[in-house]
Amino acid sequence: xxxxxxxxxxxxxxxxxxxxxxxxxxxxxxxxxxxxxxxxxxxxxxxxxxxxxxxxxxxxxxxxxxxxxxxxxxxxxxxxxxxxxxxxxxxxxxxxxxxxxxxxxxxxxxxxxxxxxxxxxxxxxxxxxxxxxxxxxxxxxxxxxxxxxxxxxxxxxxxxxxxxxxxxxxxxxxxxxxxxxxxxxxxxxxxxxxxxxxxxxxxxxxxxxxxxxxxxxxxxxxxxxxxxxxxxxxxxxxxxxxxxxxxxxxxxxxxxxxxxxxxxxxxxxxxxxxxxxxxxxxxxxxxxxxxxxxxxxxxxxxxxxxxxxxxxxxxxxxxxxxxxxxxxxxxxxxxxxxxxxxxxxxxxxxxxxxxxxxxxxxxxxxxxxxxxxxxxxxxxxxxxxxxxxxxxxxxxxxxxxxxxxxxxxxxxxxxxxxxxxxxxxxxxxxxxxxxxxxxxxxxxxxxxxxxxxxxxxxxxxxxxxxxxxxxx
Numbered sequence: 001x002x003x004x005x006x007x008x009x010x011x012x013x014x015x016x017x018x019x020x021x022x023x024x025x026x027x028x029x030x031x032x033x034x035x036x037x038x039x040x041x042x043x044x045x046x047x048x049x050x051x052x053x054x055x056x057x058x059x060x061x062x063x064x065x066x067x068x069x070x071x072x073x074x075x076x077x078x079x080x081x082x083x084x085x086x087x088x089x090x091x092x093x094x095x096x097x098x099x100x101x102x103x104x105x106x107x108x109x110x111x112x113x114x115x116x117x118x119x120x121x122x123x124x125x126x127x128x129x130x131x132x133x134x135x136x137x138x139x140x141x142x143x144x145x146x147x148x149x150x151x152x153x154x155x156x157x158x159x160x161x162x163x164x165x166x167x168x169x170x171x172x173x174x175x176x177x178x179x180x181x182x183x184x185x186x187x188x189x190x191x192x193x194x195x196x197x198x199x200x201x202x203x204x205x206x207x208x209x210x211x212x213x214x215x216x217x218x219x220x221x222x223x224x225x226x227x228x229x230x231x232x233x234x235x236x237x238x239x240x241x242x243x244x245x246x247x248x249x250x251x252x253x254x255x256x257x258x259x260x261x262x263x264x265x266x267x268x269x270x271x272x273x274x275x276x277x278x279x280x281x282x283x284x285x286x287x288x289x290x291x292x293x294x295x296x297x298x299x300x301x302x303x304x305x306x307x308x309x310x311x312x313x314x315x316x317x318x319x320x321x322x323x324x325x326x327x328x329x330x331x332x333x334x335x336x337x338x339x340x341x342x343x344x345x346x347x348x349x350x351x352x353x354x355x356x357x358x359x360x361x362x363x364x365x366x367x368x369x370x371x372x373x374x375x376x377x378x379x380x381x382x383x384x385x386x387x388x389x390x391x392x393x394x395x396x397x398x399x400x401x402x403x404x405x406x407x408x409x410x411x412x413x414x415x416x417x418x419x420x421x422x423x424x425x426x427x428x429x430x431x432x433x434x435x436x437x438x439x440x441x442x443x444x445x446x447x448x449x450x451x452x453x454x455x456x457x458x459x460x461x462x463x464x465x466x467x468x469x470x471x472x
Contacts, residue, residue: 003029003031004036005036005137005138006036006037006038006039007031007032007036008031008032008034008036008037009029009030009031009032010029010030010032011024011026011028011029011030012026012027012028012029013025013026013027013028039058040058041058041059041060041116041117042054042057042058042059042060043059043060043061043062044059044060044061045061045081045083046061046063046079046080046081046088046089046090047081047088048088048132051088051090051119051121051132052121054119055119055120055121056118056119056120057118057119058116058117058118059116059117059118059119059134060114060115060116061079061090061114061115061116061119061134062082062112062113062114062115063079063080063081063082063090063112063113064079064080064081064082064110064111064112064113065077065078065079065107065108065109065110065111065112065113066078066079066080066089066109067089067109068104068107068109073095073096074093074094074095074096074097074098075093075094075096075102075103075104075105076091076092076093076094076104076133077091077092077104077107077113077115078090078091078092079091079092079113079115082112088132089132090119090132090133090134091131091132091133091134092104092113092115092117092133092134092135092136092142093133093134093135094135094136095135098135100137100138100139101139102136102138102139102141102142103139104142106144107144111144112144113142113143113144114142114143115134115136115141115142115143116136116137116141117134117135117136117137117141118134118135118137119132119133119134120132120133120134120135121133196215199215199217200217200297201217201295201296201297202214202215202217202218202220202221202222202277202294202295202296202297202298203215203217203218203293203294203295203296204218204230204235204293204294204296205284205286205291205292205293205294206235206247206291206292206294207286207289207290207291207292209234209235209236209248210232210233210234210235211230211231211232211233211234211235212231212286212287212291213231213286214227214230214231215227218230218296221267221269221275221277221296221298222238222267222269222270222275223269223270223271223273224270235247237268238267238268238269238270239267239268240265240266240267240268240274242265243263243265243266243267243279246263246265246279246281247263247279247281247292247294248292261280261281262278262279262280263278263279263280263281264276264277264278264279264299265277265279267296275298275300276298276299276300276303277296277297277298277299278296278297278299279294279295279296279297280294280295281293281294313325313326314326314329314330316390316391318369318372318373318376318391319372319373319376319391320376321376321379321380321389321390321391321397322388322389322390322391323390323391324390324391324392324393326390327388327390327392327398327400330388330390330400331388331400331447332447334346334388334400334402335400335441335447338402343402344442345440345441345442346400346401346402346440346441347400347401347402347438347439347440347441348398348399348400348401348438348439348440348441348447348450348451348453348454349398349399349400349401349412349436349437349438349454350392350396350397350398350436350437350438350439350451350454350455350457350458351375351379351396351397351398351399351416351434351435351436351437351458352394352395352396352397352434352435352458353371353372353375353395353432353433353434354432354433354434354435354462355431355433356368356371356372356394356395359371359430362430363429363430367430371430371432372391372395374420374423374424374432375397375416375420375432375434376389376391376397377419377423378416378419378420378423378434379397379399379416379419381419381423382412382415382416382419383399383401384401384402386402387399387400387401387402388400397434398451398454412436412438413434413435413436416434416436417433417434420432420433420434435458435461435462436458436461437453437454437455437456437457437458437459437460437461438454438457439451439453439454439457
């Protein structure tokens with residue numbers, strides 16, 4: 001079926017918009033048997049104030065070529081009005097799927113062109129300026145007047161040819177280098193974005209407290225659905241007041257070779273959960289503006305590991321009391337507090353389990369461990385939470401009590417014996433007892449010497465008890 005200009009047709013299909021114009025993708029076309037209609041174009045100027053009045057109509061425009069080239073879908077010319085004071089332009093657009101091939105390559109810059117066709121406007125993006133275009137119907141719709149030809153000396157032609165070849169080579173080399181540079185920049189940017197996306201650390205970029213960029217790990221850390229949901233949010237929504245000053249804009253970059261400072265704190269997620277983090281802060285440039293980059297790492301697991309290590313170093317595994325290192329650590333801190341508060345003295349208690357060797361020899365070491373745990377549990381029951389009690393080693397225990405006197409040995413011994421008796425399991429085939437020695441520690445007496453005195457008193461008490469048993 002051949003359709004010519006002026007035919008009346010009935011078309012069935014899908015209407016679409018392409019570059020500002022409505023077109024129909026037809027699956028059925030029927031020519032109506034009526035006389036052809038001759039549609040005369042309206043002559044207008046390239047003036048953006050009057051172009052909207054003729055949108056969708058057949059017009060004829062005359063202008064001067066201000067630019068030309070090809071794009072992804074066809075060829076184009078850009079015309080400006082013959083009046084040099086007019087600044088608007090009109091695009092002649094010939095799509096690659098045009099029904100009749102129209103070659104615009106013969107047109108040159110500043111040529112005067114007359115074109116007829118349907119006029120329309122379009123935008124590629126919502127933020128782009130409005131572009132007016134005209135689509136010619138046939139080759140006859142594009143008219144380029146031929147310039148007057150004058151004779152040119154042959155030497156001028158050779159010179160022009162040489163200059164053209166040199167300019168072409170120079171342009172090709174420059175364009176090739178520019179293309180290579182753009183490609184390298186694009187590859188670098190792609191690798192950079194891939195690294196940010198794959199980084200396990202949360203990365204945030206903010207300007208004056210407003211988040212401008214975030215990666216996937218940051219969205220996961222702060223409990224939001226995706227990284228785009230963070231952009232435009234205030235950093236204060238996620239940073240408690242005590243951490244905000246550390247996350248503000250650094251006054252200067254760190255000296256060369258000096259690592260950026262790291263700050264430990266907590267960020268508040270979208271759900272209100274506090275997340276333990278270690279944050280590194282440094283200045284950067286984002287979209288040509290000074291900004292701050294934050295690298296935040298979730299350290300909850302690391303903190304648990306550190307606490308576990310500290311507990312292993314300071315706690316006795318058998319009893320759960322402090323070990324010798326733990327007692328020294330906590331006792332020194334308690335003595336420092338007592339000195340600051342001008343507390344007159346504290347009490348050091350030394351104790352051991354009576355007859356532990358015999359229990360081990362007769363009933364086994366598991367029974368000895370049971371006796372040690374029983375005494376440790378009794379100590380916990382009779383002492384206050386503020387008192388410090390530790391397993392010194394083997395069958396020995398040591399305690400630091402905030403207040404007391406010389407009569408404490410008998411009182412504490414009686415309470416400890418009662419606690420052991422109350423805790424002793426029914427049917428235990430051996431007796432569990434503990435002996436105590438007490439020493440008063442004032443500000444002038446070192447802790448080690450007070451412990452030696454308490455140990456000496458303990459030995460003296462055990463000796464007197466042994467003498468009484470032997471009838472001495």
